[in-house]
Amino acid sequence: MTDDPKQLHVFPDCLLMRRVDPAQNMQRFYLMTVQRDLFGGAMLVKEWGRIGSAGQVQVSVKVDRLMRKTIQDEEAKESFC
Incomplete structure (x- = not known):
């Protein structure tokens, strides 16, 4: 994500798909977005x-290895105090 309006997204953070079929009375949408959480991790919505x-809506939180290690270290410190 960039502030420059001329810059194209190499890796899009949003995908919107629609399926419309009047013969079957079908009007569906599918939307997937990648968002940051409060801790800097990624969420797939x-x-x-x-x-x-x-x-x-379904949210999948993706925690990277460094964040997982940090969380484990903080939990270990709390258990010994």
Whole structure:
């Protein structure tokens, strides 16, 4: 993500797909976004449902190795205090 409007995204952080088929009364959307959490990790947010409705949301938190080690170290310090 960049502030320069002329810069193209090499790795997009959002994907929106729609499927519309009037013959089957089908109007669906699928949205996936990658977002940062408060600790600097990445979250994959998946949304899907009928166009015009709120749909469903699923969040997958991805913790990298360094963050996992930091969390484990902090928990170990707390258990010994």
